[in-house]
Amino acid sequence: MKFGLRHIRYFMAVAEELHFRRAAERLGIAQPALSRAVRDLEDQLGVRLFDRTNRSVQITQAGTTFLEGCRGVINAVENTVENTRRVHDGQIGRLRIGYTDMAIAGLLPRRLKDFQAQQPGLVLQPHHDVTTAQLHKLDAGELDVGFVTGPISRLGYDQCLIQSERFVCVLYEHHPLANRSSIRLEELAHEDFVHGTSKDWEHFHAYLIPLCRRSGFVPRVVQEAFNSAGILGLVACGMGVTILTESVRGSVGAGLIVVPLEDVSEQLQTVAIWKSETPDRATTLFIDFLRRDGSS
Incomplete structure (x- = not known):
């Protein structure tokens, strides 16, 4: 079939006005052109959409069914156009x-x-x-x-x-340093550490390793985990200590103590x-x- 949206809009105008002249005026086209377009549409469909007399225009049952479908088509097209514009504008x-x-x-x-x-x-x-x-x-x-x-x-x-955070030490609750209000990084020189893998956490290690070296040691990592939750879980088991950032305070569970590092001013x-x-x-x-x- 070769009809398009133009034919559908013409048909809908006639169906809503039930008058070819008024429909043509509404569309801003000549009445003969509108009549030809509707006849072409009927020929394409192989059905009569309107019953015409010299005095009236009535929509047929087939025309009513077609009108319902056309409204859905027009609404879908208009929604698609609107959504396309909104996607372009970043609104959806x-x-x-x-x-x-x-x-x-x-x-x-x-x-x-x-x-x-x-x-x-x-x-x-x-x-x-x-x-x-x-x-x-x-x-x-x-x-x-x-x-x-x-x-x-x-x-x-x-x-x-987005944010800058101070570094903190996380200890298990019975660790000898756990009751301190703050500690110096050098006091962790002989501790076992739990941390992320050097491959996955390389950008964090780019902060951690220089900090520790400046305090005279390289952290002895004895256990590794993929994420902070895993690291904290291993620390809670008493397998070592870790250095993370202050936002960890909101996620530490029972058995863990967060202690500030008094001699570290750098922020992640x-x-x-x-x-x-x-x-x-x-x-x-x-x-x-x-x-x-x-x-x-």
């Missing part, structure tokens, strides 16, 4: 977001909640992963924005600071990172929000 769509343990334990949940309130049409899809894995996924186009341990020196990427940065080359509209809206929110 999806955002694939990566996050580390430190990011989700810190300021990220509030920022995601605030952004979602401003852009309810955008679906946020958060994925937990370590910094290294997020960078690979950003390279592969599998993430739009990553929240990673930074700063990151990476060609073709932009970033903005969490940054948002994304490809600098023409991000889509939804990503641009999110980045603009992060920058505004971070400066407030």
Whole structure:
């Protein structure tokens, strides 16, 4: 069949007006052109849509069925056009977001909640992963924005600071240092450590190892885990101590003590990172929000 939306709109105007002249005036076309278009449509369908006399136009039963379907078609087309424009404007769509343990334990949940309130049409899809894995996924186009341990020196990427956190020591409750209000990092020189693997946690280790070396030792890691929850679980078992960031206070369970490090002033940065080359509209809206929110 060769009829299109024009024929459907012409038919609907006649069906609603039940008068060819008024329908033609409503459409802004000549009445003969409208009559020809309706006849062509009837020929294409092989049915009579209207019963015409010199005095009246009545829609047939087949025409009523066709009208109901046409309304659905027009509504679907209009919704599709509107949604297409909204996707282009970043008002609907999806955002694939990566996050580390430190990011989700810190300021990220509030920022995601605030952004979602401003852009309810955008679906946020958060994925937990370590910094290294997020960078690979950003390279592969599998993430739009990553929240990673930074700063990151990476060609073709932009970033903005999300939070800076002080380092703390986490001890099991019966550890000799557990009742202290603070400790010096050098006091941990002979302790067994629990931490993430050097491969998965390399960006965190880029902070940790220089800090320890400056205090005269390299941490002796005796147990490893993939994430903070696993690390804290092993510390609670008495297998060693660990150094994380202050946001961990909200997730430590029974049997664990968090103690500040009095001689460490450095802070771990969490940054948002994304490809600098023409991000889509939804990503641009999110980045603009992060920058505004971070400066407030």
